[in-house]
Amino acid sequence: MRSAYWRSVVAVALCSTSVAPAMAEQVLGPVSGEVKFISHSASLGVGYTWGRGVLTYAGKQYPFEVSGASAAAIGFSSGDSVGKVYNLQRIEDFEGTYWALSGEATIGKGLSGSLMENNEGVRIRLDENRSGGRLAASPSRLSIRFIKSKAKAVSPVADHS
Template sequence: MQTSKMITLLAFATVAISAPVLAKPKAAKEVPSATATFTGESVAVGVGYTWGKGVLTFKGKTYPFKVDGLSAIGIGVTKISGTGTIYHLKSVTDFAGTYATAGGGGSVGSKGQSSASMLNDKGVVMEFKAKEKGVSVNLDLGGVHITMMPK
């Protein structure tokens, strides 16, 4: 991971505790802008690292992306698959960027779940839910960086 990206992720980690409050959609009836699916892996001993790939579905079209990020507190190794509901997305280019996260979860053996509210600097909100396979315990205070990939 590039040093500048790591510094950015760590900076977002310092404000991640407020992310669930900032990231929640304001109105209960707010319509999502897009959806995303994701698969990846995570390794943590204290500081953790997550990587993977996904697909954004926006206005009937799909856009591949990759994810990498850090978590502040965790231990274990897991495979992750999940979905995200996206709010406040006006353009595909606004999806890419660094998101502050706050959430938590864990898994033992074949089942585990986690969720996180994520907010990027463009105001895009992602409510993410994941299923995990492996052994882990985490408090996802950190950040993830999303990069759009060519089709």
Template structure:
């Protein structure tokens, strides 16, 4: 009888701890979107980064451009980033300058991560793959601008089927 009681208490404790972790929110806030983008960085003391990507938010995709700067960097690298977006309440809050402390030591190919935040409280946790030869250790900023969607063709006829 006593061992049955111990098993029941143990089972309840395990279920309780599982439900707490399942309901726990990330310390970054709720995941509200995803990003993927490609960037290039060129540096000689002061660095410059540029590229473009796509934000997935609220079941829609939004193209955006990125550009930024860093200090204390030397080299060139390019790569692809994917990440989760946290605390995005309105699409307008995504635009702006994201700040991060970053470091990179890429020779050939490398994998890294970064956490960035903008003035609107939107956070992005990135995982990225880089290639090239670049060394950097500095505060960095990345300015994000949403791009206007391309104008839709109102005729309903695909461009390839139109008569010239």
């Protein structure tokens, strides 16, 4: 199990908006993939989050679903998330339980950010565009599972460029 000190260092580094990308790579490990997904969160003290997305890793796309619980949040929101995956050595290491530190302030539209890490040392840093009404500053436990499908994966997040 990783030390509390290491988790604290990573959390402080990532929750700061002034962290330079080069410094983030030093702390988190090498960027090894990207994620895009749509999620929904409903909370009344304790909350639940669910959604679907796509991991892009080694030139291939892998659809996944996410679900989990959080504490210290109230309201409902949904939105698009994009992020970088760090320290992913094998595709098998992506699935599993992630612990996250996140903050959200959504009234109509808002922004959220999360740092997630699983037991294999895979880290995901997310930037989220949310809509709804939700306030959260909480730790959460999220499970990511690949969706088994013979169809080619397609990103569920529309390209707004």
